[in-house]
Amino acid sequence: MITLTEENYIKAIYHLGSNGDTSVNTNAIAEVMQTKASSVTDMIKKLSEKNYADYKKYQGVTLTEAGRVVAVNIIRKHRLWEVFLVEKLNFSWDEVHEVAEHLEHIKSEKLINQLDAFLEFPKHDPHGDPIPDKEGNFQHIEKIILAKAEVGSTYKCVGVDDDSSSFLKYLDSNKIALGTIITIKHREPYDNSIKIALENTEIVVSQNVAKNLYLKKV
Amino acid sequence: MITLTEENYIKAIYHLGSNGDTSVNTNAIAEVMQTKASSVTDMIKKLSEKNYADYKKYQGVTLTEAGRVVAVNIIRKHRLWEVFLVEKLNFSWDEVHEVAEHLEHIKSEKLINQLDAFLEFPKHDPHGDPIPDKEGNFQHIEKIILAKAEVGSTYKCVGVDDDSSSFLKYLDSNKIALGTIITIKHREPYDNSIKIALENTEIVVSQNVAKNLYLKKV
């Protein structure tokens, strides 16, 4: 039996370790879990005892295969619920994350598989992130960050790295959505801001924005 | 801020006290909460401090108006999710209760009101129980228990008192569903079993069954 808190720590470790590949620091976990390092130490000991994580004192933590299975399953649930909220309940993409944080912990195989079918097996969530299937498989999406796009080329927006409400609302107000086509006009060396062309307008976005928007060449 | 456990105790008190009217015993709560009387005492003290309940030592507990609001809201969520599971995700009526026990604790006004709209404002859940609206209002359903139905009369099945999977599956296997029309043929004085006529067949049901099926005269 796994607790809600354990699930959240496992998810955090998974995301921080680039999908379970690399070792994760105590402080980094404390940061995203909004807790203290000492609490993290206690928890990773527990995850280690339960065989969800490999942990050596002072050396950081990685997920075991069992831990990765848990993480992927929670991510599947999170993203499917996000699709449900947007597609069926008329939520906007900046409103879904918080609610999905709760829904992702509902434990019912049948519920999530039926939800998947009801949504017609979506491949991406409202932020462009891939949705793992029942077996936990999902394809890596080919994408680069706007900050590294080349001037003169044309791209399609395919995802965001920051799914905070304020960032998503910023994109809305600038008419940028998933699927929007943009052309890179100019990179300003002074502050790394970038001028991009949309359908009708040109806008300048900050480095901050450029680091959080994913593109794919078209 | 109210915890999941507090919500469950409030719901139990509401149901045990016939929707918040009468005083509820410590032992009765312990029974439905699957816990010990001493734990219940601790919790009702806490609910009392938080003004969800009125409590005098050794005298049982009742809900305050605030407590009743909480209870009705959880019941609204529980029943709406049950409808969703049956109508949209192809659950059968004996599978929904357990999952709804978890979903009912998701805290989002928008979620539940949009779900309500998505389901087109259902008035009853899959077990015939009324669904409170956004303001907490719901009409009492006119119904009697099969055990007290009169021999010779014809009724429509409108609800169940026991929503355990085994009882609901029993009804399924005897072709009894909500809306089914039955006629009372005979009440056996020896064991209070009742012979009822369905569309094509006659069956005898035990007193146990007769106490858990609600009818409305047609």
Added chain:
DNA sequence: AATAAAATTTAGACTAGTCTAAAAATATTT
């Protein structure tokens, strides 16, 4: 290589919710 800084762990305490065992209050029976 020594020292300082940063990261991590340990020790001990706190809350929510639970338990057992014993004490107190209430209800029932004689």
Added chain:
DNA sequence: AAATATTTTTAGACTAGTCTAAATTTTATT
């Protein structure tokens, strides 16, 4: 009205998850 049985409460202990403060280990700087 007393004795007995039942119900309820209290006292004290336990677990999960958290915290602060202090100790330890690792990393960076001189």
